[in-house]
Amino acid sequence: MHRIELQPAFVVHARPYRDTSFLVDCFTPDHGRVCAVARGVRRGKNNQRSLLNPFIPLLISLQGKSSLKLLTGIETSGHRLDLVGTRLFSGLYLNELLLRVLSEWDSCPDLFRHYTEALGELACEVDVELVLRRFEKHLLQELGYGIDWRCDADTGQLLKPDAWYRLDTQSGFIPVGAAGLANTYSGACLMDIASDQYALPDTKRVAKHISRALLRPLLGEQPLKSRQLFL
Known part of the structure; x- marks a missing residue:
């Protein structure tokens, strides 16, 4: 029987399972996304139920022979991150991305670190657009869909600030003769995004447009529910 002891984790999704349990998707550094049964947590005043919420740093223990494990232990390793308003919606967006695009049991310690940092920044006063776009770039890189x-x-x-480029989602940015064509971007704007400089509204708009184009093949046609919260 496979056992995992005291693995750092965050809950990214939980849903009722049978009469008294939850199915819980957790994000961990050593095992990526894992799905586990939290048995009996919906029964009475179970102390573990309150921990099966997002944005709480956890240590979890699992066991089982199949890919669906049994959650045998759960404890906090820090305080819950207090996200409200747009920052809460942004955290839920990050969680839905992980749930939709990460395969189970793929180790990704670097992405876990970036996710933890992103939540910490959302809990502070860091620009939300910077947090989201930077995490999206790390996620795409982890999955092998990153571009230069x-x-x-x-x-x-090197990109030239006075040149114009179009995006090829498979290879990257292709030079074009002039501005005005559909889905073309200035080199200056792309250079700002590369350096995570989002002071200009146009830079934020372009960065979001490109991130969505790069994520679309991974997400498919089903829209992200968390995006509707921003409307």
């Missing part, structure tokens, strides 16, 4: 934000895909030369 600093060089053009044709020649490998």
Whole structure:
């Protein structure tokens, strides 16, 4: 029987299971996304139920022979991050991304670190757009869908601030002759995004547009429910 002891984790999704239990999707550094049964937590005043919420740093223990494990232990390893308003919606968006695009049992310690940092930044006064776009870039890189934000895909030369480029989601940014074509972006704007500089509203708009284009093949046609919260 496979056992996992005291693995750092965050709950990204939980739903009722049978009469008294929950099915819980957790994000962990060593095992990626894992799904486990939290048995009996809906019965009476179970102390563990309050821990099966997002944004609480946890240590979890699991066991079982199949990919669906039994949650045998859960405890906090820090205080719940207090997210409200747009920052709460943004945290739920990050969780839905992980739930939709991460395969189970794929180790991703770097992405776990970036996720933890992103939640901490959302709980502070860091620009939400910066937090989301930076995490999306890390997520795409982890999944093998990252692109080079600093060089053009044709020649490998550094992007030029006065040049214009179109996005090829498979290879990166391709130089085009002039502005005005659909889905073209200025080199200056792309260079700002590469450096995580989002002071200009146009930079934020372009960064969101490109991130959605890159994530679309991974997400498919089903829309993200968390995006509707921003409307």
